[in-house]
Amino acid sequence: xxxxxxxxxxxxxxxxxxxxxxxxxxxxxxxxxxxxxxxxxxxxxxxxxxxxxxxxxxxxxxxxxxxxxxxxxxxxxxxxxxxxxxxxxxxxxxxxxxxxxxxxxxxxxxxxxxxxxxxxxxxxxxxxxxxxxxxxxxxxxxxxxxxxxxxxxxxxxxxxxxxxxxxxxxxxxxxxxxxxxxxxxxxxxxxxxxxxxxxxxxxxxxxxxxxxxxxxxxxxxxxxxxxxxxxxxxxxxxxxxxxxxxxxxxxxxxxxxxxxxxxxxxxxxxxxxxxxxxxxxxxxxxxxxxxxxxx
Amino acid sequence: xxxxxxxxxxxxxxxxxxxxxxxxxxxxxxxxxxxxxxxxxxxxxxxxxxxxxxxxxxxxxxxxxxxxxxxxxxxxxxxxxxxxxxxxxxxxxxxxxxxxxxxxxxxxxxxxxxxxxxxxxxxxxxxxxxxxxxxxxxxxxxxxxxxxxxxxxxxxxxxxxxxxxxxxxxxxxxxxxxxxxxxxxxxxxxxxxxxxxxxxxxxxxxxxxxxxxxxxxxxxxxxxxxxxxxxxxxxxxxxxxxxxxxxxxxxxxxxxxxxxxxxxxxxxxxxxxxxxxxxxxxxxxxxxxxxxxxxxxxxxxxxxxxxxxxxxxxxxxxxxxxxxxx
Numbered sequence: 001x002x003x004x005x006x007x008x009x010x011x012x013x014x015x016x017x018x019x020x021x022x023x024x025x026x027x028x029x030x031x032x033x034x035x036x037x038x039x040x041x042x043x044x045x046x047x048x049x050x051x052x053x054x055x056x057x058x059x060x061x062x063x064x065x066x067x068x069x070x071x072x073x074x075x076x077x078x079x080x081x082x083x084x085x086x087x088x089x090x091x092x093x094x095x096x097x098x099x100x101x102x103x104x105x106x107x108x109x110x111x112x113x114x115x116x117x118x119x120x121x122x123x124x125x126x127x128x129x130x131x132x133x134x135x136x137x138x139x140x141x142x143x144x145x146x147x148x149x150x151x152x153x154x155x156x157x158x159x160x161x162x163x164x165x166x167x168x169x170x171x172x173x174x175x176x177x178x179x180x181x182x183x184x185x186x187x188x189x190x191x192x193x194x195x196x197x198x199x200x201x202x203x204x205x206x207x208x209x210x211x212x213x214x215x216x217x218x219x220x221x222x223x224x225x226x227x228x229x230x231x232x233x234x235x236x237x238x239x240x241x242x243x244x245x246x247x248x249x250x251x252x253x254x255x256x257x258x259x260x261x262x263x264x265x266x267x268x269x270x271x272x273x274x275x276x277x278x279x280x281x282x283x284x285x286x287x288x289x290x291x292x293x294x295x
Numbered sequence: 296x297x298x299x300x301x302x303x304x305x306x307x308x309x310x311x312x313x314x315x316x317x318x319x320x321x322x323x324x325x326x327x328x329x330x331x332x333x334x335x336x337x338x339x340x341x342x343x344x345x346x347x348x349x350x351x352x353x354x355x356x357x358x359x360x361x362x363x364x365x366x367x368x369x370x371x372x373x374x375x376x377x378x379x380x381x382x383x384x385x386x387x388x389x390x391x392x393x394x395x396x397x398x399x400x401x402x403x404x405x406x407x408x409x410x411x412x413x414x415x416x417x418x419x420x421x422x423x424x425x426x427x428x429x430x431x432x433x434x435x436x437x438x439x440x441x442x443x444x445x446x447x448x449x450x451x452x453x454x455x456x457x458x459x460x461x462x463x464x465x466x467x468x469x470x471x472x473x474x475x476x477x478x479x480x481x482x483x484x485x486x487x488x489x490x491x492x493x494x495x496x497x498x499x500x501x502x503x504x505x506x507x508x509x510x511x512x513x514x515x516x517x518x519x520x521x522x523x524x525x526x527x528x529x530x531x532x533x534x535x536x537x538x539x540x541x542x543x544x545x546x547x548x549x550x551x552x553x554x555x556x557x558x559x560x561x562x563x564x565x566x567x568x569x570x571x572x573x574x575x576x577x578x579x580x581x582x583x584x585x586x587x588x589x590x591x592x593x594x595x596x597x598x599x600x601x602x603x604x605x606x607x608x609x610x611x612x613x614x615x616x617x618x619x620x621x
Contacts, residue, residue, distance in 0.1 A: 009560050009561035009563075009597070010561075010563075012560070012597065013561070013563055013590075013592060013593060013597060014563055014586065014590045014592075014593050016590070016592060037600060037601045038559075038600055038601040038602035038605075039600065040555060040559040040560065040600055040602075040606050041551075041554075041555045041559065041560050041561050043551065043555070044551065044561070045509050046547055046548050046550075046551040047548070047551045047552055047555060048528065048532075049528060049531040049532055049535060049544075049545075049548040050532065050535050050545075050548040050549055050551060050552040051532065051535075051536075051552060051613070051614065052528070052529075052532055053613055053616060054552075054609065054610065054613045054614065057609045057612075057613055058555070058606065058609060061605060061606070061609065099613070099616065102612070103608075103609050103612035103613050104609075106608070106612070107605050107608055107609070109605070152508075152509070152510040152511060152512075153511075156510065156511035156512065156514065156515050157511045157514045157515065157522070157524070157525075158515060166515050167371050167515065168371075168386075187370065191463055191510070191512070192463045192464075192508045192510035192512070194463075194467075194508065196507075196508045196509055196510075197464075197505070197506055197507075197508060197544075199543060199547050199566075199567065199570045199571065200505045200506065200542075200543045200544045200547065201468065201470075201505075201506060201543075204464070204467050204468040204506065207467045207468075208463055208464075208466075208467045208508070211463075211466075211467070237586055238582070240582075240585075241582070275589075276589050276590055277589070278585065278586070278589055
């Protein structure tokens, strides 16, 4: 399996641990990542609000880079997944297509619309397959109760994302089971993390993140895992503020999707960049007998 | 001849609550024999008519037109008049019916929709005359098909409040007007006969527009495919184009635009400064220091992508264009 690897901005900066874990896991499960130094940012939904057409054109350029190399695109971020898929969808509109083609042509770029955009979660569950992953597990995550947190743009709008059921998805839970952990079902798993308004009205964003973490915790989760680094910022990097917003010490370790997979496949916490988290993952690791319980 | 469907046992767990009588909300269990295609609403009416006359629910047309019977069916927003029992029983083994969220329960499955309608009224959902272009006296003002297309699917809205119930921004912040109100606002902002476009955009920019999370839960919940989240996106672009970065939300969008033009990729620290200004950034310093201690590369300027010239040429080619309906 060979993909054009689209890490997205956050995995190259503050969420570097996601990139580390993606590379570690990909190498073990047979995913070859081809890098392109000329990918631009997906726009993250914000650029779309300033100039929607330009955002489609920039992503058409990204998709054209992969198409020229004959590769499908692999994302590790629900938002990148959403924005790049939107671009493909919007290019089906003739007026949009004409404008974008008109801007790309003078640059010698053409995009026929063939590049498929796939998230790592989908590659792991659909192409590698949860059963094969189960067979690769070296250190099962037995006893760990994990709440999956999907991230909006991996699922919705369902008719554009061509994904599984947006209301009752199960791929992430299937993967968590394959790793030996116990998936926790809770309403918040398909809800928003609050990130999009973190810089607009932070207390509201924190409250939304706090609701979802509280919900996972109330259903018995020891940890949460997300396929989106923006959700990770909201749930991990700003968890102290989410705790204040909901008036509860949340103390919830938040894993990036490939970190959870890596742990089960035998990676060390350092391989996966776990020490970079703002909320310590030690409580979850202790539950797995992976770090010494402090005296 | 049409063959009758075989009846199945349908277990219902229905939310019951009567504040006037006090006590806690509870679920009451009922079982009916129904054909799989029977709407959940028909089941609820049979419960009321045959088993328990105290069950209270709101409905009217039974044809997905009036928008009265939105409820949660196994936690999903549904018009119960057009949700068949069969697939729900097959998937979940039973049918749990709850009242909509984000609105206080009056009794059982009936909610108080006052906050929903109040927010709708705040949008001034009627044509505001344009003094520059008075409407012709005594005759209809016609629109071109292209102008009508601009409404997208917003006229299909039946005001069932399923979107309002599903919205996490409504849940978290009373300032947010909700998806339906904003989709209606969009419909007037793009109406060529309306004289209030700019005033409407200015007002909404400071009263909740930028609190939309673009989570698309409203678009998923809408039984009429109005796609409110996409129309809210349109409103944001119209506001940015007409009025620039007047609010943190629009400044963030414009900050992104500048950021990517500069290096092709996001510069996290710079974006915070662009959105929050110096004072806002200073206020956020404590959290910033916590983050940078664990993630020191945040302080480094990200590497400019190869092919940044192509990116900038796309900007030059498309930045002056008028907004294109997406």
